[in-house]
Structures are given as C-alpha cells and as structure tokens.
Amino acid sequence: MLVASCATTxxxxxxxxxxxxxxxxxxxxxxxxxxxxLNQDLGQKACSSDKPPSEAVAKQIEAESLAxxxxxxxxxxxxxxxxxxxxxxxxxxxxxxxxxxxxKANGANCYNCHEIDKKEISYGTIGPSLWNYGKLRGVKDxxxxxxxxxxxxxxxxxxxxxxxxxxxxxxxxxxxxxxNEDQLRDVMALLLDPRSPVNQ
Numbered sequence: 559m560l561v562a563s564c565a566t567t568x569x570x571x572x573x574x575x576x577x578x579x580x581x582x583x584x585x586x587x588x589x590x591x592x593x594x595x596l597n598q599d600l601g602q603k604a605c606s607s608d609k610p611p612s613e614a615v616a617k618q619i620e621a622e623s624l625a626x627x628x629x630x631x632x633x634x635x636x637x638x639x640x641x642x643x644x645x646x647x648x649x650x651x652x653x654x655x656x657x658x659x660x661x662k663a664n665g666a667n668c669y670n671c672h673e674i675d676k677k678e679i680s681y682g683t684i685g686p687s688l689w690n691y692g693k694l695r696g697v698k699d700x701x702x703x704x705x706x707x708x709x710x711x712x713x714x715x716x717x718x719x720x721x722x723x724x725x726x727x728x729x730x731x732x733x734x735x736x737x738n739e740d741q742l743r744d745v746m747a748l749l750l751d752p753r754s755p756v757n758q
Contacts, residue, residue, distance in 0.1 A: 589654035605725035616724035623721035627714045635709050636700045637743030639754035661738040666745050692750035693757040700750050
C-alpha cells in the first residue's frame with residue numbers, strides 16, 4: 559500500500575519572500591540603473607499585492623504622499639508649454655544606457671498613457687485624455703485665484719500621484735526625481751496655459 563505524502567502549500571508571505579529573493583538575485587547595478595529600484599515603499603508594496611490595500615492603509619499612503627509634495631519655489635507653477643510639449647512626447651530617460659541620472663535628461667512620456675492632442679494617431683489609454691485639460695476645468699488665466707485649486711491639484715498629481723489615489727499608476731515625477739521643478743512647470747503649462755495646443 560502506498561501512502562501519499564502531504565506537502566504543505568506555501569503561504570502567500572512565503573511566496574512573496576521567495577519572489578523577492580529571486581528578483582534581488584536577478585538584478586544588478588548597471589550604469590545609472592541601480593538595484594535599489596527594487597526597494598518598495600508602503601504604496602508600492604501595498605499596491606503590488608494581489609489584493610487592494612485596506613481603506614486604512616490607502617488613507618495612510620495618500621496622507622504620506624500628500625505630505626511629501628514639494629510645492630514650487632515662489633509659487634511659480636507655470637513654465638513654457640513649448641518645452642512641456644517636447645517633454646510630454648519624449649519617453650527618454652532613466653535607463654541603464656543613459657549617461658546621467660540628472661532629471662534634465664528625462665522626458666515625461668505622457669503620450670504613453672494619455673491622449674494629448676486629437677491629431678495623435680497613437681497614444682496610451684491607461685490614463686484619461688488630457689485634451690482640453692485646462693479648458694474643461696475653466697482655466698482661462700493661470701494666475702486667476704478662482705482656478706488655484708485645479709492648478710495646485712495638477713502640480714500635486716504630477717509631483718506624487720499617490721496623494722490622490724493610493725494605487726495610482728502615474729509616475730511620481732517630482733517625488734522620484736524623474737523631472738525637476740522647471741520641467742514640471744513646463745508640463746503644467748502644456749496642460750493649463752490657454753495658449754497651449756492642448757487647450758485649443
């Protein structure tokens with residue numbers, strides 16, 4: 559008579575630990591891409607799980623993210639939409655073959671997730687359309703105090719998107735130093751300046 563042995567199924571925590579070990583053994587520092595990119599903060603860990611975070615954890619992620627936002631120096635939110643358009647269309651940066659981790663070398667890669675212009679024939683759909691972003695939100699003058707809330711929200715969303723949605727897929731451009739303040743101002747102008755082609 560044969561007796562089947564009973565193997566215990568590993569727990570989710572055991573599997574997560576095993577996967578983490580595999581990931582850490584499979585990655586190495588190369589060029590500007592360092593293995594420390596594998597280190598996850600609370601938001602990344604909670605939102606990488608097969609279950610969404612609890613409401614309490616989501617609120618904690620959002621509160622910590624909101625507190626991390628660095629508001630622009632001198633309250634200057636808006637730059638040059640022409641530079642913003644170039645940044646939005648560029649997906650360059652942060653790869654191991656790049657020579658520098660200076661944010662000035664990076665693009666914003668907006669088209670990868672958003673429609674920016676109705677003339678585009680290819681764009682991502684993970685995020686909402688950005689076409690007429692400022693116009694639809696009533697921004698006729700970026701200095702108008704009546705539109706200050708949308709201007710601040712837009713800056714905050716680009717700085718650290720998890721402040722407004724714990725498991726947002728949007729890159730945390732400022733928080734992760736993917737773009738510098740001047741670049742963020744330029745993308746802000748693309749989205750909000752009435753003269754920008756986005757709002758025509």
